[in-house]
Amino acid sequence: MSPAGRGLLLAAWLAALALLGTLVERRLEVGTDLRLFMPTPRTAQERLVLEEIGEGPASRLLLLAITGPDPAAAAATSSALVAKLRDSEQFRWAANGEADVGTLPDDLLAYRYLLSPTLDHERLDAPFLQAQLQERLRDLASPAAGFLEPWLPRDPTLELLRLAEAWQPSSQPQLLHDVWFDAAGREALLVAETRAAGFDPQGQREAADALKRSFEQVRTDPALELVASGPGAFSVLMKERTQGEAQRLGGLATLGMVLLLLVAYRSASLLVLGLLPLASAGLAGLAAVSSVFGPVHGITLAFGFTLIGVAQDYPMHLFSHQHRGVDPRQNVRALWPTLATGVASTCVAYLAFLFSGVRGLAQLSVFTVAGLAAAGLTTRFLLPALVPLRGNDAAESAALGRLWDRLAGLPRPLWLGAAIAAACVASLALSSRPLWQDELGGLTPVPRHLIERDSALRRELGAPDVRYLILIQDRDPQQVLSRAAALDPELGTLVSNGGLAGFDHPARYLPTLEKQERRRAALPPPAELQAALDTATATTPFRPGVFRPFLDDVERARHLPALGPQDLAGTPLEARVGGLLLESGDHWTGLVTLTGLTDPAALGRIAAGTEGATLLDLKQAAEDLVANQRTRILWCLAGSALLLVLVVSIALRDAARVGRVLAPMALTTLVVLAALHAGGMSLSLFHLIALVLAAGLGLDYALFFERAADDPAEQRRTLHAVLVCSLSTLMVFALLATSSLPVLRAIGVTVSVGVVGNFVLALLLTRPGRAP
């Protein structure tokens, strides 16, 4: 091709990439909900588990502590912060223990008679009112007089105070300066529920920012500090740490890669040209995923780019086999059957994830398959025209020649393969430790001191248990509420037995319509109430007529429609009830959250005795989900392994050759499994992804070694290609293996061991015999 033609082609390719880039950029929507990488729920129970893990009130709860030298300043900041968070878009509600009588808006104040339990066992008659007024007189003689006095004309029975007390958490920390403090009296404690789900790091990030801003606006003393804890805070922290470390290691890896390629090919233009298939792969992958799935998950992107790193190998094979006197296009034609087999079989392996039932993995699959196909095709059809004709011939390297001669002299110990396989299988089979990691959070572990701090805060605040939860389901929200309320006596018994510290459910805030109507019916008509009140007031020093606002409120309450879940919009009750009473499709679910549970078995019996109620053990349920998911993925992988054998068989058409090509890869997979297990690691989904990546790499190495014909020069070129490919890959993943984060380390170690195993075993088992 003429230099002008090459320039035109390069320009056209770059333009196409730029165009695709803009298209993708315009459509790209990056999601961050980690649940995309969790199993797709298939039963109602599984759906609930996942919803609860990511969206339940426990997962949205942030536990906050304000510390500083002056507790009074911390308390004042706590009050101001709660007010600020209540107004914030990012938070559903916030509490710091202030029994704020004003939490009910004025137009709902009359509802106190429908919401408070007083009328279940009392009547607003003369004896009751008289007893209440006596109590109020005593209140007025007590130190509480100051803040009760203004409410008495409107609320002589202190119904509002009863409600405010009833809505406080069942067990709460000590109050200092009217707000929650830890037992030592040094930290002001608060809780806030975010609107974003716990597993939505982006939403949690926004909530964390809003929290920080609010705190800085309201803090009364620069010495004060705010600490936030909880699932959401952790997901933000872990995301940032993972991102930071991945970026740092990625930067190092890129630098190393550039150096390695410059050493290997001594050409800056090849270095740049080699990036084109990779760039095409990335953009094609992105375009495919965003057109199939819409929003692309952030993790899909991160892993996807790791996985299509293999595409960097394709141009290297071309470059390494390039030598004087050969047109690159002719060269690529000769390499293509081998390269195409590698690309096709790797794509087949990644297809397994499409059927894994995990949305994030399906995205990853589409991304990788589209990307690798694009890289393979551009390497075959576009790149050769751009490769300069002259360049280094790897075959001329004396060092490489000596290395190859020495390698060729190595025995081909076929028995070794069998021995390794047997040893690996035996070590895996004989081990007593579980092979798999079942814990959902196992790969993003939160630092130990933060966990300890979290449980300390949780204990102080009496925050709900993140593991156990009772669910009550029915088509009718009223049924859910009435069953929740019916649990009160039994749960109360468990609390007094010490098996439970406290509990919360929607009926604590919102009684059933029926109950509200019964209370309303118990309210006396105006004349009757007036008479009763007059009788009661006559025995006290209270001025007659002072309770006019009370009479008005009761009369208003007598005509109020009972409150249902849909009437709470815009009220402070909306947030409290909304988190505990959820509508999904034609179902309503009530949550009974538990605090300080020590006797799950007793709780299980209580739940079993209530219609429509289930005790959910989120930890157990999540582990079951993970195990089921894994089984499914393993089956998919088995299927794709069969397909892979089929692809290779069709390409090579010779059982002996097929065996030589597949043996190193299969053996390496066993070796990696055994090595990881021996190293004390439990395998997770990410190890599986990494294993597939390693297998794809191994297959390429074996295919090229197997291809290397009898021509010694071509053999050296192949050795050069595979050396460059494996060294560059090893460098990238060995860097990842040094990460402090288990998820990055899992991938790094797996692929590193896999690359070494594949290279060595392909060399020993697949390389052609010494040229005669």
Place this chain on the structure above:
Amino acid sequence: MVISGLLEHRADGTLVRRVESPFRETTELRGENVVVEREGNRTRRFSLDRAPELRGMLASFGALLSGDAATLRRHFTVTVHGAPERWQIELVPQDEKLRARLARIVVHGAGDRPACFTLTEPDGDATIMAIGVNDRADLPATLERDVLEAWCAGTAGR
């Protein structure tokens, strides 16, 4: 309303107000917290911030009992009348917020013993605490406010 009971000022600064008749109620002022427990009622807890008059009382009590004039002057404008054998101290809170709830405290006493604490609210209502009365017979027969005030001022030298 007339109530009687015990006031206890502990070494750690805690003030306990124990009402024994006509009903039983215990109020404990410790640090920043007030806990009111009344027979047949739920325990009520609140912060001293909600009851500034209590903070004033606590400060004056502690300072008076320990003879800490400096503390007293920090919180109140202090006016003293009378002679050592029959004296009267008027305390007007310096804090504006406190003055909105508590106009003044007048302490009547004789020798080294305070006899009456009179807490007057800005609207004129008053709470009178007679200290050291162990027998109802020691008090005037009718417990009207003016009678009691006169008793505090006049019979302080019991």
